[in-house]
Amino acid sequence: MVELRGCDPPKNLDEYRDVFVYVQHKNGKIERGSLEMLGMGRELADKLDEKLVGIMVGSDLSKVAEEAANYNCDTVIGIESPDLKTFSSVPFSHFISETVEDYKPNIFLLSGTREGRDLVSRIAIRCNTGVAADCIELDADKQNRLLIAWRPSFGDKTIDQILCRKHRPQMITSRPGSYKLPEKNRRKEVKIDIRKVKVPDKMKTVRVVEFRPKETLDLTTAKTVVSGGFGLGKPEGFKYVEDLAKELDGVVGASRPVVDLGWIPYDHQVGQTGRTVRPHLYVAAGISGKIQHLVGMKDSEFIVSINTDPDAEIVKYSDFYIHGNLYDALPKLTEEIRKRKSGSKNKV
Amino acid sequence: MALKIVVLIKQVPDAEEIFIDPVKFTLNRSQARGIINPADENAIEAALKIKDETGAEITVLTMGPPAAETALIECMGRGVDKGILITDRVFAAADTWATSLTLAAAFNIMDDFDIIFAGESTTDSGTGHVGPGVAEFLGIDQVTYSVNTKVEGKNVIVERSLEDGIEVVNVPMPVLITTLIGSNMPRRSTLRMKIDALKKGITVMDHEKLKLPPEWVGIKGSPTVVGSLKIPDEKKREGKKYEVEEIPKLVDDLIEKGAIKIGDA
Ligand SMILES: Cc1cc2nc3c(=O)[nH]c(=O)nc-3n(C[C@H](O)[C@H](O)[C@H](O)COP(=O)(O)OP(=O)(O)OC[C@H]3O[C@@H](n4cnc5c(N)ncnc54)[C@H](O)[C@@H]3O)c2cc1C
Ligand SMILES: Cc1cc2nc3c(=O)[nH]c(=O)nc-3n(C[C@H](O)[C@H](O)[C@H](O)COP(=O)(O)OP(=O)(O)OC[C@H]3O[C@@H](n4cnc5c(N)ncnc54)[C@H](O)[C@@H]3O)c2cc1C
Numbered sequence: 001m002v003e004l005r006g007c008d009p010p011k012n013l014d015e016y017r018d019v020f021v022y023v024q025h026k027n028g029k030i031e032r033g034s035l036e037m038l039g040m041g042r043e044l045a046d047k048l049d050e051k052l053v054g055i056m057v058g059s060d061l062s063k064v065a066e067e068a069a070n071y072n073c074d075t076v077i078g079i080e081s082p083d084l085k086t087f088s089s090v091p092f093s094h095f096i097s098e099t100v101e102d103y104k105p106n107i108f109l110l111s112g113t114r115e116g117r118d119l120v121s122r123i124a125i126r127c128n129t130g131v132a133a134d135c136i137e138l139d140a141d142k143q144n145r146l147l148i149a150w151r152p153s154f155g156d157k158t159i160d161q162i163l164c165r166k167h168r169p170q171m172i173t174s175r176p177g178s179y180k181l182p183e184k185n186r187r188k189e190v191k192i193d194i195r196k197v198k199v200p201d202k203m204k205t206v207r208v209v210e211f212r213p214k215e216t217l218d219l220t221t222a223k224t225v226v227s228g229g230f231g232l233g234k235p236e237g238f239k240y241v242e243d244l245a246k247e248l249d250g251v252v253g254a255s256r257p258v259v260d261l262g263w264i265p266y267d268h269q270v271g272q273t274g275r276t277v278r279p280h281l282y283v284a285a286g287i288s289g290k291i292q293h294l295v296g297m298k299d300s301e302f303i304v305s306i307n308t309d310p311d312a313e314i315v316k317y318s319d320f321y322i323h324g325n326l327y328d329a330l331p332k333l334t335e336e337i338r339k340r341k342s343g344s345k346n347k348v
Numbered sequence: 349m350a351l352k353i354v355v356l357i358k359q360v361p362d363a364e365e366i367f368i369d370p371v372k373f374t375l376n377r378s379q380a381r382g383i384i385n386p387a388d389e390n391a392i393e394a395a396l397k398i399k400d401e402t403g404a405e406i407t408v409l410t411m412g413p414p415a416a417e418t419a420l421i422e423c424m425g426r427g428v429d430k431g432i433l434i435t436d437r438v439f440a441a442a443d444t445w446a447t448s449l450t451l452a453a454a455f456n457i458m459d460d461f462d463i464i465f466a467g468e469s470t471t472d473s474g475t476g477h478v479g480p481g482v483a484e485f486l487g488i489d490q491v492t493y494s495v496n497t498k499v500e501g502k503n504v505i506v507e508r509s510l511e512d513g514i515e516v517v518n519v520p521m522p523v524l525i526t527t528l529i530g531s532n533m534p535r536r537s538t539l540r541m542k543i544d545a546l547k548k549g550i551t552v553m554d555h556e557k558l559k560l561p562p563e564w565v566g567i568k569g570s571p572t573v574v575g576s577l578k579i580p581d582e583k584k585r586e587g588k589k590y591e592v593e594e595i596p597k598l599v600d601d602l603i604e605k606g607a608i609k610i611g612d613a
Pocket of ligand 1: 231
């Protein structure tokens with residue numbers, strides 16, 4: 001039988017203090033979105049006059065906990081066991097929930113990676129609290145010690161404020177890439193607290209049997225993204241997209257249909273079910289500008305589109321629009337930029 | 349014994365048809381057509397594939413307004429055996445905590461299960477929390493972002509797509525698996541099977557049947573509240589038009605506006 005219960009709030013909200021940040025890490029490196037949350041966590045903690053606590057789980061934490069301590073934490077809590085080497089939902093959420101129930105933080109921030117999203121809901125159910133998901137903006141109301149979270153909905157058509165007034169901790173996941181990376185700064189009095197735990201056998205049921213790494217392409221940090229869409233008509237068309245991307249020191253992006261067709265791997269997909277990018281320059285070639293694509297790129301600084309159809313949606317979202325066949329426009333644009341570059345070199 | 353599979357599905361408004369009322373400054377969802385959440389299409393297909401291979405009995409479960417029945421009938425038209433609709437006014441405006449609780453309660457009424465499939469997230473509010481939330485209430489393992497699931501004896505082998513690669517895990521059943529959007533090609537329903545489904549009908553459950561007090565569910569049972577709403581400021585873009593012959597001029601303009609940099613300038 002499933003034991004049913006309501007989400008009863010705690011009696012005394014004032015007992016809950018400090019800002020927790022889940023620090024995701026792999027091979028000794030802290031995940032980028034977690035660093036962003038450490039930066040944001042510090043700001044919120046300062047506003048509320050609370051402490052910043054990084055919390056991490058793993059099998060060998062001493063080094064990476066030291067690294068987390070370099071980002072303005074007051075405390076770093078590590079939960080360590082040889083059985084916690086790879087991520088697993090049940091034991092990870094179990095030990096984090098236990099720590100939360102014991103420490104009673106006011107706020108708990110997690111980076112919205114696949115790991116973060118996998119974990120967060122189990123912790124929230126267990127700790128009787130709510131989560132605002134995929135937040136792009138955070139603020140604090142000092143008087144009520146309330147976290148004010150903003151999250152996009154309906155394909156980013158609106159941004160909604162989500163509050164968790166009566167339950168603690170106030171939890172959120174972020175949309176990675178939406179916040180500044182913090183500067184390193186180590187507090188003299190920082191405390192590193194590594195706790196050894198024993199994982200019960202009943203939590204060791206999920207076995208990782210294989211990991212097949214793939215080329216990691218980080219679209220989200222690229223300064224220039226040149227994307228190709230269904231208008232390419234054939235997979236070979238990506239050659240012209242790549243040429244321009246290379247000339248601009250950028251990376252190649254894509255719309256969903258060409259990914260679905262297998263013309264280019266999923267990592268390149270921009271949009272609602274791909275990556276959200278906000279580069280300095282975004283070039284969309286043969287992309288019509290459907291809402292699911294737009295949400296992934298419309299906040300780019302400059303947008304250039306190439307399309308045969310002057311009425312395509314993408315044109316309204318472009319600063320510059322080339323009316324024409326991308327098979328003429330792409331090589332010409334690449335060539336023109338190449339010319340300017342060699343021209344500028346000759347001048348020097 | 350055939351495997352028992354439950355698929356969680358949600359009916360969502362078609363994103364193309366949602367618009368913002370420019371006068372009232374609110375989101376108009378009610379006029380949008382209801383569709384099966386895209387990732388749930390993949391969850392249904394993942395379940396049907398197992399049924400094709402090893403035989404299985406599949407139940408689809410949804411919490412939503414009475415109109416969500418059409419989504420259940422559509423699934424049955426593809427080969428799903430049973431449909432359950434959880435519907436009750438008191439469930440309205442549930443957050444993911446209350447939604448997970450309500451869905452979990454239905455498992456006290458249904459038979460035992462081996463696998464639960466859910467979508468990775470929805471296209472409307474898209475938190476992705478409901479699958480793992482149900483798994484937590486049921487106290488079972490979960491595997492998220494799956495692209496492929498194979499049954500092997502009492503276990504499943506699941507490939508999950510992570511940011512940096514594919515992780516293959518081996519988990520004993522019962523387990524909850526969420527499917528990545530686009531991870532398979534959903535089949536179509538047949539009219540014949542849909543007619544059979546309409547004849548067979550679906551099961552409806554309310555809060556009394558689920559033994560859920562009204563204060564535990566819906567808006568009352570939800571720790572989060574949606575506060576005010578902003579419409580994101582859209583940057584105004586000029587869409588300045590160039591013909592292909594004018595590309596040299598475009599490059600001049602790109603350099604002048606700082607969109608591209610040539611050399612150290
Ligand atoms: C739940 C859901 C999630 C989705 N997620 C995503 C997502 O993450 N990312 C995404 O991109 N889409 C996504 N989509 C799909 C989206 O709705 C559109 O179908 C898709 O973005 C269209 O891709 P496209 O612009 O490349 O193709 P099309 O819409 O077919 O546009 C092709 C364009 O190329 C132009 N063209 C044709 N030939 C030429 C030529 N020779 N030279 C120049 N221009 C030419 C045409 O005029 C047209 O504008 C999603 C859809 C759903 C339902
Ligand atoms: C603008 C807005 C913002 C919101 N923000 C939040 C928030 O930040 N935090 C929060 O807790 N709630 C939030 N909600 C409430 C949330 O929409 C509901 O809880 C909803 O019932 C489930 O959430 P989801 O659509 O995010 O589902 P997801 O968790 O994205 O769904 C994942 C999978 O779970 C299954 N599933 C989801 N819902 C159902 C269902 N009703 N029946 C059967 N299966 C289902 C499906 O398989 C689905 O693919 C918000 C609602 C709105 C309108």
